Amino acid sequence: xxxxxxxxxxxxxxxxxxxxxxxxxxxxxxxxxxxxxxxxxxxxxxxxxxxxxxxxxxxxxxxxxxxxxxxxxxxxxxxxxxxxxxxxxxxxxxxxxxxxxxxxxxxxxxxxxxxxxxxxxxxxxxxxxxxxxxxxxxxxxxxxxxxxxxxxxxxxxxxxxxxxxxxxxxxxxxxxxxxxxxxxxxxxxxxxxxxxxxxxxxxxxxxxxxxxxxxxxxxxxxxxxxxxxxxxxxxxxxxxxxxxxxxxxxxxxxxxxxxxxxxxxxxxxxxxxxxxxxxxxxxxxxxxxxxxxxxxxxxxxxxxxxxxxxxxxxxxxxxx
Numbered sequence: 001x002x003x004x005x006x007x008x009x010x011x012x013x014x015x016x017x018x019x020x021x022x023x024x025x026x027x028x029x030x031x032x033x034x035x036x037x038x039x040x041x042x043x044x045x046x047x048x049x050x051x052x053x054x055x056x057x058x059x060x061x062x063x064x065x066x067x068x069x070x071x072x073x074x075x076x077x078x079x080x081x082x083x084x085x086x087x088x089x090x091x092x093x094x095x096x097x098x099x100x101x102x103x104x105x106x107x108x109x110x111x112x113x114x115x116x117x118x119x120x121x122x123x124x125x126x127x128x129x130x131x132x133x134x135x136x137x138x139x140x141x142x143x144x145x146x147x148x149x150x151x152x153x154x155x156x157x158x159x160x161x162x163x164x165x166x167x168x169x170x171x172x173x174x175x176x177x178x179x180x181x182x183x184x185x186x187x188x189x190x191x192x193x194x195x196x197x198x199x200x201x202x203x204x205x206x207x208x209x210x211x212x213x214x215x216x217x218x219x220x221x222x223x224x225x226x227x228x229x230x231x232x233x234x235x236x237x238x239x240x241x242x243x244x245x246x247x248x249x250x251x252x253x254x255x256x257x258x259x260x261x262x263x264x265x266x267x268x269x270x271x272x273x274x275x276x277x278x279x280x281x282x283x284x285x286x287x288x289x290x291x292x293x294x295x296x297x298x299x300x301x302x303x304x305x306x307x308x309x310x311x312x313x314x315x316x317x318x319x320x
Contacts, residue, residue: 013056017048135217137183139260148280180208185311198229202238
């Protein structure tokens with residue numbers, strides 16, 4: 001098998017073999033000329049006599065026979081359990097009485113992909129898509145987030161003291177983070193609103209459409225789940241007034257709206273829970289800077305490591 005320090009490539013092997021077979025060089029002279037051992041020169045010359053130039057190519061190192069390979073019934077059991085229960089090598093190994101590494105090799109041998117690439121509900125490969133232009137589809141969703149009482153919650157005070165602090169204030173309620181995220185660019189617009197009622201969602205859509213328009217993006221379609229607010233006439237009428245076509249995910253299929261779901265997970269990891277906050281006002285004050293960083297500076301792995309703003313065409317007053 002060729003590697004970076006190999007003295008012979010397939011082309012070099014052919015030259016060596018022709019010197020020995022066609023031109024009659026002694027093996028030792030050819031070995032010295034091409035800086036390989038006598039046995040190596042003999043091997044390539046023999047393959048050339050037998051197979052011609054095709055014999056100079058690399059061969060698989062896989063053995064012709066594997067007497068200790070896992071028995072076929074065990075392999076069939078591993079494959080069946082994987083397809084029926086969608087479990088990984090460790091749990092398959094426990095059920096079948098084999099090593100986890102063996103279960104992993106069986107899955108590879110039968111062409112079964114990693115669980116991370118499958119839809120856990122159906123077991124089918126995840127079908128990923130991306131719209132061709134900005135504004136063609138905007139994902140909308142709401143993330144419910146507990147507010148922080150003044151003085152801090154459990155991350156600052158500990159579980160017991162944090163619970164006492166919250167109870168003393170009769171609870172602090174929830175923040176409803178409404179997000180609109182463009183499918184093509186991943187540019188995001190988020191507002192902290194007091195609820196997720198139909199009128200609130202409709203007002204958010206109006207402001208989101210204006211924000212995207214200021215960035216040179218005209219929203220053509222919006223995709224939401226089947227929450228109550230998005231099925232009311234208020235939402236439909238607002239979409240109609242804005243010239244937007246509403247779309248809804250299939251019931252029990254949040255993966256369809258996965259881009260905004262993933263944004264909310266990033267939002268929690270990198271802003272909401274990134275550090276302890278002593279009040280909800282302190283956390284909210286940090287949000288505009290984080291969203292600006294996300295849109296204009298943060299490398300996004302879903303779009304080749306570039307910030308979302310780099311995919312916006314004709315962005316007025318490019319952000320620096």
